[in-house]
Each structure stands twice: as structure tokens, then as C-alpha cells.
Amino acid sequence: MVTVMELYQLLPRTNCKKCGESTCMAFAVALLGRKKNVAACTPLLEVNFKPQKEKLESLLLPSAGAEETGLIVHPELCTGCGNCVVACPVDVANDPHGAGMGCAPTNDKVIFKVVDGKVIASNIKECRRFGKSRVLCYACIDPCPTGAIEFV
Amino acid sequence: MSMDIGKFLKSPEYEIKITTYRDIFQAEAMERDRFGEEYKMFSAAISISKIDMQKMGLKTKDRVRISNSHGSIIVEAKEAKKDEPGGLAFMVNSPWSNSLVSGDTQGKGIPEFKNINAKISLSKEEITTLETLIDTFTRKSITV
Amino acid sequence: MVTCTGCALLCDDIEAIVENNRIKETRNACRRGAARMKGCVNRLVPSIDQQPTDIESSIRKTVDIIKNARSIMLFGWNNSTCEAQAKGIRLAKKLNAVIDDTSSFCQGLLIERILQKKLRTCSLDDIRNKADVLVYWGSDAQDSQPRHLSRFSYFPRGESRQRGYEEDRKAIAIDVRESNTAKICKGHFYRIPLKGDREFILALIEALSGKVPVYDTKKMLELAGILKKAEFGAIFVGIGLTYSIKEDFDILIALAEKLPNFNIMPMVGHYNMRGFNEALFKETGFVNRVKFEKEAIHDDKYSIMESLIEKNIDAIMIVGSDPLASLPRPILKDLASIPVVCIDPCISMTSKIATVTIPCAVTGVESGGTAIRMDGKLIRLSKIITSGYMPDEEIMDRLLEAIS
Ligand code: SF4
Ligand code: SF4
Numbered sequence: 106m107v108t109v110m111e112l113y114q115l116l117p118r119t120n121c122k123k124c125g126e127s128t129c130m131a132f133a134v135a136l137l138g139r140k141k142n143v144a145a146c147t148p149l150l151e152v153n154f155k156p157q158k159e160k161l162e163s164l165l166l167p168s169a170g171a172e173e174t175g176l177i178v179h180p181e182l183c184t185g186c187g188n189c190v191v192a193c194p195v196d197v198a199n200d201p202h203g204a205g206m207g208c209a210p211t212n213d214k215v216i217f218k219v220v221d222g223k224v225i226a227s228n229i230k231e232c233r234r235f236g237k238s239r240v241l242c243y244a245c246i247d248p249c250p251t252g253a254i255e256f257v
Numbered sequence: 258m259s260m261d262i263g264k265f266l267k268s269p270e271y272e273i274k275i276t277t278y279r280d281i282f283q284a285e286a287m288e289r290d291r292f293g294e295e296y297k298m299f300s301a302a303i304s305i306s307k308i309d310m311q312k313m314g315l316k317t318k319d320r321v322r323i324s325n326s327h328g329s330i331i332v333e334a335k336e337a338k339k340d341e342p343g344g345l346a347f348m349v350n351s352p353w354s355n356s357l358v359s360g361d362t363q364g365k366g367i368p369e370f371k372n373i374n375a376k377i378s379l380s381k382e383e384i385t386t387l388e389t390l391i392d393t394f395t396r397k398s399i400t401v
Numbered sequence: 402m403v404t405c406t407g408c409a410l411l412c413d414d415i416e417a418i419v420e421n422n423r424i425k426e427t428r429n430a431c432r433r434g435a436a437r438m439k440g441c442v443n444r445l446v447p448s449i450d451q452q453p454t455d456i457e458s459s460i461r462k463t464v465d466i467i468k469n470a471r472s473i474m475l476f477g478w479n480n481s482t483c484e485a486q487a488k489g490i491r492l493a494k495k496l497n498a499v500i501d502d503t504s505s506f507c508q509g510l511l512i513e514r515i516l517q518k519k520l521r522t523c524s525l526d527d528i529r530n531k532a533d534v535l536v537y538w539g540s541d542a543q544d545s546q547p548r549h550l551s552r553f554s555y556f557p558r559g560e561s562r563q564r565g566y567e568e569d570r571k572a573i574a575i576d577v578r579e580s581n582t583a584k585i586c587k588g589h590f591y592r593i594p595l596k597g598d599r600e601f602i603l604a605l606i607e608a609l610s611g612k613v614p615v616y617d618t619k620k621m622l623e624l625a626g627i628l629k630k631a632e633f634g635a636i637f638v639g640i641g642l643t644y645s646i647k648e649d650f651d652i653l654i655a656l657a658e659k660l661p662n663f664n665i666m667p668m669v670g671h672y673n674m675r676g677f678n679e680a681l682f683k684e685t686g687f688v689n690r691v692k693f694e695k696e697a698i699h700d701d702k703y704s705i706m707e708s709l710i711e712k713n714i715d716a717i718m719i720v721g722s723d724p725l726a727s728l729p730r731p732i733l734k735d736l737a738s739i740p741v742v743c744i745d746p747c748i749s750m751t752s753k754i755a756t757v758t759i760p761c762a763v764t765g766v767e768s769g770g771t772a773i774r775m776d777g778k779l780i781r782l783s784k785i786i787t788s789g790y791m792p793d794e795e796i797m798d799r800l801l802e803a804i805s
């Protein structure tokens with residue numbers, strides 16, 4: 106998963122405010138949350154920033170295999186432990202008496218499900234990282250013992 | 258340098274302390290096929306801290322002979338994924354690690370499965386198979 | 402919903418999708434459980450002296466062996482239903498046999514003390530609903546009981562733990578290795594040297610008693626502070642701790658006495674080890690290592706290890722276990738030098754040297770019954786598909802019939 110710092114380091118870091126944000130750091134946060142486009146930073150369009158701009162664009166591009174919102178589960182790493190199933194706040198909200206309590210999900214509104222010993226993600230549009238009031242949620246990444254979940 | 262000389266001599270031997278652990282991927286492989294390649298890959302391996310690998314001049318995927326008075330096996334060495342302070346190496350509990358465990362329990366019935374002292378050295382031989390491990394104690398070899 | 406027998410968590414919330422009498426897909430089972438339910442690639446076939454035969458001949462030969470042995474051991478049992486275990490114990494009684502199970506070189510010391518009520522314990526459901534401090538000690542649950550943290554301990558919202566794990570619970574790992582479980586207990590991982598558990602416990606007892614421990618004082622006081630504040634704590638005792646303090650196991654009782662708000666949970670691997678231990682305990686007052694004569698005698702010399710070393714058994718019947726794979730190499734020749742009967746669904750190392758093999762059904766998939774979860778709860782096992790294989794309970798019936 107790309108971090109704010111990685112994005113920040115590729116920006117001009119002049120805090121010129123041309124992007125509409127008060128600092129380059131704020132712009133980096135906005136980029137990560139996909140609230141702004143790389144193109145909004147006009148100084149980046151200058152030739153000497155070309156490699157940085159391309160790098161930024163590639164980092165922010167959902168990579169192959171990613172769902173439209175950028176969530177990837179690496180099935181070869183997943184142990185099927187279900188930590189993410191139970192910890193994801195969306196799963197808790199949508200299935201408080203199933204997944205939320207550590208039991209098998211009782212409906213299809215959850216994001217994570219374990220099939221054949223590995224997690225598959227669905228309903229990704231519900232993920233808190235996306236949508237109107239997005240937040241940088243780590244609730245499925247932190248509890249994963251093997252780093253099987255990634256956002257790109 | 259001593260290491261270059263080592264190349265022409267017998268590979269240098271180092272003392273090593275080993276403990277065992279469980280691994281879900283190995284357990285999965287065992288459920289499928291105790292004699293399969295996958296099970297062998299996860300079991301016939303030793304993971305060693307970066308510091309110790311450097312000290313012993315080993316690289317990931319090198320084959321090593323590990324032996325003590327209880328047994329001797331050839332397994333693959335790999336650098337521990339997590340930051341380990343060194344001094345202790347790790348093997349997934351399996352017939353391979355059990356080959357190095359003492360049968361003496363001081364009358365108490367519980368072997369020191371997780372507390373193994375052995376010698377380790379670089380080896381060119383093939384990784385020990387489960388079949389060889391069985392061969393060493395089948396009826397045939399007993400009557401010999 | 403069916404039950405997984407991949408480990409002693411006995412997850413009973415599994416969905417199995419069956420097609421053509423085969424499990425095509427599992428839902429909710431972890432990686433290990435899924436593999437277990439789908440089955441092994443090499444099923445065992447009946448054999449005598451490593452020559453294939455039919456199951457009736459195998460059973461007849463087994464009857465010969467168990468009748469003629471002067472001192473036979475019946476071993477294994479941790480992958481059998483409670484029903485099969487009960488019959489196995491009955492068989493041992495009738496044969497004046499030695500009976501032992503894998504707990505003998507695993508969690509036996511711990512389960513014994515729990516059944517003797519020397520250690521406080523509780524149910525996994527209590528932990529889900531109430532526990533606020535969780536200590537994984539010498540236990541890598543993520544790899545051995547993979548759904549332990551998600552179903553019961555750390556992640557679920559329980560009755561009095563509604564706010565989620567970050568706020569309501571603390572998970573601590575004490576281990577020689579930064580295991581996958583330790584990784585999740587971020588910030589609360591205490592690394593100890595190999596065989597260092599005893600010293601750690603002594604220092605912790607000091608810290609809990611208000612003394613200043615000599616051993617890593619700062620971390621020890623911090624840990625004691627967390628444990629003291631616990632409303633409802635649990636110590637998950639893994640095989641790492643049990644092995645490390647086996648010479649002085651009662652030190653754990655001393656620690657537990659200093660922690661009145663804590664319960665001890667045995668982290669059992671094999672799905673029905675606790676079932677066997679409870680059944681034998683009920684019958685004899687001991688969890689393993691028993692010889693039946695006029696009465697039941699318990700002695701360390703009746704452990705599988707000592708019995709083989711001292712050569713005081715002259716045949717062994719092994720049910721659902723692979724001691725050739727799990728025992729130290731130096732005694733395997735002793736195991737291979739006596740008649741071995743191997744009852745198992747799959748080809749194992751032991752089956753490859755066995756005098757007689759009897760294939761059986763995979764419990765929880767091809768046959769049902771009951772088993773006892775690590776916390777002592779009785780769980781029903783399901784028969785999901787039909788197969789021609791005999792459940793081990795039925796094999797015990799056949800043997801009981803033949804010897805009476
Ligand atoms: S326009 Fe670019 S350089 Fe200017 S503040 Fe925004 S990010 Fe920084
Ligand atoms: S980022 Fe948060 S909301 Fe999104 S899937 Fe992960 S846990 Fe759920």
C-alpha cells in the first residue's frame with residue numbers, strides 16, 4: 106500500500122498552494138484519499154518533474170488484479186483465520202450478530218468471507234476508504250498475520 | 258580469507274541451537290499429503306536469523322547438513338523473515354526436526370522437542386526425503 | 402452448518418458445499434480446516450505385512466495380535482470421537498492393556514491439572530463475552546488454532562466487550578519467537594530465551610507481589626501492571642510453555658494464584674485430545690499413561706516414550722495418530738520392532754511400517770459423533786458425505802466383540 110510519505114516525497118514540496126491545498130503534505134493526503142488528481146499540482150507538469158509525475162500516476166493507478174477500489178487479497182498468503190472478517194467495521198455494522206461476534210457471517214452484506222480457506226472480498230464499495238465520508242481505515246490490514254491484504 | 262580456504266576444505270561446521278514451531282501452510286500440506294512435495298518443502302527447512310546466516314556464510318536456498326548424535330538430515334536454509342536477534346534457529350515441527358531430538362526423557366515421557374543442539378554445515382547432498390527417514394528404521398535395517 | 406476437526410477449536414459454523422458426494426467448497430473454515438475437510442490424497446488400504454488384503458482379514462489379524470500380546474499398548478485417540486475413545490478404553494480394560502495418547506508428550510500435564518481443578522479455567526464463550534486481557538504464552542494460535550483470535554479472544558465483540566478490540570481488549574504474546582500471533586499482539590510481545598519461561602514466571606510472580614523483579618525490570622513491571630488491571634483475563638498456555646516448564650510444572654499454579662482474575666486455557670492441537678483425557682480421567686482419575694490390571698495403575702513408565710525405551714510393551718495398536726512422524730528418531734526403531742496395528746484414514750509414516758493397517762472413515766466428514774473442544778465443551782461432529790469406510794468406533798465394536 107502506498108503511504109502518504111511516499112507520495113509526498115514525489116511532490117515539488119514548495120507548498121505553493123496552486124493545487125488548492127495549503128501544503129504539499131495536505132495534497133499528498135488528498136491524493137491518497139483520491140479526492141484530488143495528480144494534475145491539480147500544476148508545477149508537476151514542468152518537464153523536470155516528469156519522472157516524479159509518472160511515478161505518482163503509476164502509484165495511484167489501481168494495479169492489475171485489484172478491485173475497482175484498490176483492495177487486493179493475496180490468496181497465497183491468506184491463512185483463512187478470519188481476523189479481517191471480524192475486525193472490519195463494515196462487517197460489524199452489517200452483521201453484528203454474525204461476523205461482528207466472531208461467528209460465521211449470516212448475510213451477504215459483509216466485505217470479507219472465507220471460502221476454501223482463503224478470504225474473498227466483495228461489496229467493496231462499502232469499504233470506509235471509499236465513498237463520501239472516507240477514512241483511512243486499517244482495521245483489516247493490522248489484524249492480518251501474513252500481510253495478505255493490501256490497498257493499492 | 259579463511260572463507261575462501263574453507264571452499265577447498267570440508268565445509269566449516271557451526272554449533273547451532275534449534276527450536277521448533279507450527280506453521281499453518283505446512284499443516285495444510287500435511288492434511289493433503291504427508292508424502293507430498295509441499296509438505297517436504299515446508300518441513301525440510303531451517304530458518305536462521307540474518308546475523309547468523311552471515312556469520313556462517315550461508316544464503317537462502319543453500320542446502321545444509323544438520324546433525325547430532327541422534328540423527329542427521331539435509332535441509333534447505335532460509336533467512337528468517339522477521340527480525341530475529343540470532344543465536345536460535347527455527348524448524349517447523351516434523352519428522353525432520355524429530356530426527357534430531359533425543360530419546361532420553363529422564364523417565365518423564367516428554368522429549369525435548371523444542372530444544373535441539375546440533376552442528377550445521379553447507380552440503381551439496383539432496384534434501385532428505387521422508388522415505389529415507391523411514392528406511393533408516395524399518396524392520397529390514399533392524400534385523401541387519 | 403458442520404464442524405471442522407482440523408484442531409481443538411472444533412469450529413461448528415462451517416458450510417460445506419457437497420457435489421457428487423464430495424466436498425466441493427468450504428466456507429468459514431481456515432486454510433487448515435479446508436484442507437482437512439477436503440481430505441487427503443492417499444487413503445489407507447487394508448494390509449498385512451505391507452501386502453494389500455481385505456478389511457476383514459486385517460481385522461482378524463488385529464484380533465490375533467491384541468489377543469496374543471502379553472502387554473499391548475493402545476495408543477493415539479486424539480483424532481477419534483468420544484464414542485470411539487470410550488470403546489477404546491473399554492477394550493484396554495478387557496485386554497489389561499496399557500493405554501496412552503498424544504497428550505502424553507503434548508498438553509497432558511496441563512489438562513490433568515485443569516481437570517483436577519488445580520487451575521482455574523473458563524469457556525471460550527466466556528472469553529468472547531468478558532475477557533479484556535489475553536495472554537498467548539508459548540502459543541502461536543494463528544498457526545495452530547487459526548480462528549482462535551477471530552472467533553473467541555481478540556477480535557469479536559462480546560457481551561461486555563462491545564467496542565472492538567482496539568479499545569476493549571489487550572492481547573499479549575510471550576514467546577521465544579516473533580510468531581504470527583506475536584505480530585498481532587503488537588507492542589505487547591515479550592521475547593524470552595529458549596527455556597526461559599521458568600525464570601520469567603518467577604520474575605512475574607515477584608512483580609505481581611509488589612517486589613522489584615531482577616529480570617528485565619521495566620518490561621516485567623509493565624506486564625504485571627497490565628495483568629493486575631485485568632477484569633477478566635485469560636492465559637492461553639501453548640505447547641511452548643508446557644514443554645519449557647515440564648520439570649516444574651506446578652510453578653504455573655503458583656502464578657495462577659497470583660492472578661485471581663485470570664483463567665487458564667489449554668491450547669490443544671488435535672481435535673479431541675481433551676475428550677480422551679476427560680474420558681480416561683473419569684474412568685481412572687488420570688488423563689493418560691494408564692495400565693489396566695485389577696485396577697488402573699498410572700505411571701510415567703506407561704507413557705509411549707518410556708514404554709518403548711524400556712521395552713515393556715510387546716505390541717501396539719495405534720488409532721488416528723502417526724507416532725513415527727511425531728516421536729524422536731532414536732526410539733522409532735523400538736516402535737518398528739514390535740507388531741504395529743495402524744488404524745487411520747490416510748497413509749502415514751506409521752502405516753508404512755505397520756504389521757496391519759485398517760483404513761477408517763474421516764470423522765467429521767464421513768462419520769459423525771461428538772468431541773470435546775479445548776475448553777471442555779461437547780461439540781457434535783457431522784457426517785457430511787457417505788463412504789464405504791468404517792468409523793473407528795465401529796472398528797472398536799468389532800474388536801470388542803471378537804475378544805469377548
Ligand atoms: S501545487 Fe504541488 S507544489 Fe504546490 S502545494 Fe500543491 S502539491 Fe505542493
Ligand atoms: S479498510 Fe476498513 S472498511 Fe475497508 S475493508 Fe478494510 S477494514 Fe473494512
Ligand code: SF4
Nearest residue numbers: 183184186187189249
Ligand atoms: S486476516 Fe489476513 S490471513 Fe486472516 S483471513 Fe483475513 S486476509 Fe486471510
Ligand code: SF4
Nearest residue numbers: 405407408412431434
Ligand atoms: S480453526 Fe481449527 S477447527 Fe476452526 S476451521 Fe481452522 S482448523 Fe478447523
